[in-house]
Amino acid sequence: MKTTVHALLFDVFGTVVDWRGSLIKNLEAFGQKHTITADWSGLVDAWQSEAHGQLVEQIRERTLPWHPLDDVHRLALQEVLPRYGLVGLTDAEVTWIHRLWHRLEPWPDTLAGLSRLKQHYSVSAFSNGNVALLVDMARHARLSWDMIFGADLFNHYKPDAEFYLRACTLLGHEPEQVMVCAAHNDDLQAASELGLRTAFIQRPMEKGPGGPFESPTGSWDLIASDLQDLADQLGPEIIDYR
Structure with missing residues (x-):
């Protein structure tokens, strides 16, 4: 398939x-x-x-x-x-x-990476933030989302299953046609268990210089060093024969 x-x-x-x-x-x-x-x-x-x-x-x-x-x-x-x-x-x-x-400010690779990815995919915020917060942040950081999924749309926080599945439904796609991209294993684990695709984005500086950082711990579909690398790996489409 x-x-x-x-x-x-x-x-x-x-x-x-x-x-x-x-x-x-x-x-x-x-x-x-x-x-x-x-x-x-x-x-x-x-x-x-x-x-x-x-x-x-x-x-x-x-x-x-x-x-x-x-x-x-x-x-x-x-x-x-x-x-x-x-x-x-x-x-x-x-x-x-x-x-x-x-x-909040974007990582240095964020804007260019998202711009490249938007040429071939719908690109949405998928965050525990509420919509008003995420809209303000998008305007400040120049994040041009196609859609903003905030937790207050569903009254559920990640990693609740309802958040992932309802986002897929609103986009009109089956879970296996949607990829969650995150720097956090628990987010991707929840997505994977529900049939969504997964991409781990490495952010070793999230907790600051010398601070603890997450390494990928699951069998994620993709592991990328940043959003530019993610765009390189995805190309125009990612196809999986399952």
């Missing part, structure tokens, strides 16, 4: 944009402007872990009610700020910090 991939779904945080580097850079500038000294990298790591790890998992397990990621980021920020000595900030300052997730 011949199966052709028609659509690419891209994880966004870490795969397409440099969330950690972008947040640290902006917070360092904030600290210089307001003469505030803090462990900005530690704060960013704790913020991401609290939001994308603990709170999102509690929502998936239904021990917390549904919240879009913007709200999750705000809840996590309020928890993390005092740990790093940031007390007495104004509401406007906290809101400015909170909305830094809307202004």
Whole structure:
């Protein structure tokens, strides 16, 4: 049976944009402007872990009610700020910090890679971010998505099966005609178990210089060093005889 991939779904945080580097850079500038000294990298790591790890998992397990990621980021920020000595900030300052997730920068290869891939495939954001956040980020980083799949469209976070399957349905494709492209093995594992194709994008700098990084651990269809390499490997179409 011949199966052709028609659509690419891209994880966004870490795969397409440099969330950690972008947040640290902006917070360092904030600290210089307001003469505030803090462990900005530690704060960013704790913020991401609290939001994308603990709170999102509690929502998936239904021990917390549904919240879009913007709200999750705000809840996590309020928890993390005092740990790093940031007390007495104004509401406007906290809101400015909170909305830094809307202004993340792409990796150097992202724009050219996506542009090449769009010549042959539909290319969509596929993220636990909410749609408003992802639209703002796309405008800021000049990400020209064909479609934005945010978790609030389905009230499910990855790796819930509903997220993957409903995205395929909305695109009008069978799961085997859709490829998830991500720098995270758990995302690809969930996709693979549901019959979607998989591409692991290596992002050794996601957690910063010398930080831990994910290596591919599964039998993914493709392993690419970046989005330009992914475009080289995919070419005009990827066909699999199954």
